[in-house]
Amino acid sequence: xxxxxxxxxxxxxxxxxxxxxxxxxxxxxxxxxxxxxxxxxxxxxxxxxxxxxxxxxxxxxxxxxxxxxxxxxxxxxxxxxxxxxxxxxxxxxxxxxxxxxxxxxxxxxxxxxxxxxxxxxxxxxxxxxxxxxxxxxxxxxxxxxxxxxxxxxxxxxxxxxxxxxxxxxxxxxxxxxxxxxxxxxxxxxxxxxxxxxxxxxxxxx
Amino acid sequence: xxxxxxxxxxxxxxxxxxxxxxxxxxxxxxxxxxxxxxxxxxxxxxxxxxxxxxxxxxxxxxxxxxxxxxxxxxxxxxxxxxxxxxxxxxxxxxxxxxxxxxxxxxxxxxxxxxxxxxxxxxxxxxxxxxxxxxxxxxxxxxxxxxxxxxxxxxxxxxxxxxxxxxxxxxxxxxxxxxxxxxxxxxxxxxxxxxxxxxxxxxxxxxxxxx
Numbered sequence: 001x002x003x004x005x006x007x008x009x010x011x012x013x014x015x016x017x018x019x020x021x022x023x024x025x026x027x028x029x030x031x032x033x034x035x036x037x038x039x040x041x042x043x044x045x046x047x048x049x050x051x052x053x054x055x056x057x058x059x060x061x062x063x064x065x066x067x068x069x070x071x072x073x074x075x076x077x078x079x080x081x082x083x084x085x086x087x088x089x090x091x092x093x094x095x096x097x098x099x100x101x102x103x104x105x106x107x108x109x110x111x112x113x114x115x116x117x118x119x120x121x122x123x124x125x126x127x128x129x130x131x132x133x134x135x136x137x138x139x140x141x142x143x144x145x146x147x148x149x150x151x152x153x154x155x156x157x158x159x160x161x162x163x164x165x166x167x168x169x170x171x172x173x174x175x176x177x178x179x180x181x182x183x184x185x186x187x188x189x190x191x192x193x194x195x196x197x198x199x200x201x202x203x204x205x
Numbered sequence: 206x207x208x209x210x211x212x213x214x215x216x217x218x219x220x221x222x223x224x225x226x227x228x229x230x231x232x233x234x235x236x237x238x239x240x241x242x243x244x245x246x247x248x249x250x251x252x253x254x255x256x257x258x259x260x261x262x263x264x265x266x267x268x269x270x271x272x273x274x275x276x277x278x279x280x281x282x283x284x285x286x287x288x289x290x291x292x293x294x295x296x297x298x299x300x301x302x303x304x305x306x307x308x309x310x311x312x313x314x315x316x317x318x319x320x321x322x323x324x325x326x327x328x329x330x331x332x333x334x335x336x337x338x339x340x341x342x343x344x345x346x347x348x349x350x351x352x353x354x355x356x357x358x359x360x361x362x363x364x365x366x367x368x369x370x371x372x373x374x375x376x377x378x379x380x381x382x383x384x385x386x387x388x389x390x391x392x393x394x395x396x397x398x399x400x401x402x403x404x405x406x407x408x409x410x411x412x413x414x415x
Contacts, residue, residue, distance in 0.1 A: 074226065076226050076227040078229035078230070080230070083235060083237070085408050092243050093242045093243075093244075094239065094240070095239070095404050096237075099229045099231060099234060103226060140231060140234065141234065142235070142236070142385045143354060143356065144239070
């Protein structure tokens with residue numbers, strides 16, 4: 001039993017050493033992930049969590065601790081509201097039920113820092129994304145639709161890690177916060193904000 | 206390297222498949238009319254006591270289909286207005302009795318026809334792909350598909366006749382527009398109109414003679 005434990009320890013150390021050595025040879029990373037988003041912010045347009053989101057990103061390692069790249073993500077939020085009576089800014093009174101929808105698609109330049117913490121098979125990082133976000137805000141009632149689309153500036157700080165399970169492939173988990181300047185005055189939306197969790201797969205080459 | 210590229214592409218496609226833009230679930234939306242009302246904030250409805258409404262409705266059904274309705278369905282809609290006004294303390298009088306308020310009421314029916322050329326999967330995942338049959342190219346549809354959506358509106362104007370002056374514009378003190386899709390059942394459509402009229406009065410508590 002003791003010899004088995006020694007053998008197992010050697011194997012684990014060997015794998016870790018292998019990851020350490022191979023990390024220095026990586027020049028880029030590409031990842032695809034499923035994104036769960038929780039709307040936050042100063043509007044009550046909708047509050048329902050989105051499970052319909054995703055992200056694709058490419059990172060180019062600059063050295064052993066930094067990377068720069070591009071990311072594209074998207075989320076669809078929608079929420080049903082029972083029949084209610086609303087008063088518009090123009091003084092009209094409207095009674096209807098409705099489905100409210102927000103679609104966001106940020107395109108960002110991303111920058112990450114990789115501190116040398118923990119075993120090399122786990123690669124934590126912190127970073128930020130800066131770029132533009134396309135968004136649509138729609139209201140659907142009966143068979144009608146009222147909506148608008150707009151562009152805004154987006155900033156996205158994030159923290160996460162890649163857990164390697166082979167030399168080149170690993171699981172990716174990221175926690176982020178999106179803040180964008182997209183607004184819709186008619187719907188009372190001054191900015192769009194969301195907290196996100198990404199779960200996916202990363203390939204390092 | 207080529208193998209890795211295709212693996213990455215496949216993973217990206219999986220990600221897209223599971224999280225592509227999602228259409229909302231519209232099945233939850235009610236078929237009741239959307240009711241919109243506007244009221245003249247300067248009007249004092251306590252100053253009015255009597256009203257008149259015709260037992261006919263103006264009908265706008267499209268090209269060469271404009272007329273006046275006076276059937277049982279029309280009577281039901283008119284009676285709904287009367288019931289609400291009476292409940293709020295107003296008295297129905299004849300047109301010749303110089304009522305304080307007058308009603309204009311109409312119904313509009315619009316049919317919108319659209320034509321689409323469908324793609325081979327009509328937007329439904331799981332549809333038979335052409336490769337199932339051994340073909341290499343998507344299906345070709347040598348036809349287009351037309352569909353029609355019929356919508357209806359109930360429009361009501363309440364006019365101040367008490368303060369009306371000859372040769373001067375009559376003031377509309379309350380208006381209702383109720384819109385929605387129409388089904389194939391006339392009785393259902395009429396009931397939607399009745400419900401819309403009741404809702405219009407419900408969301409305008411200012412209308413009261415007392």
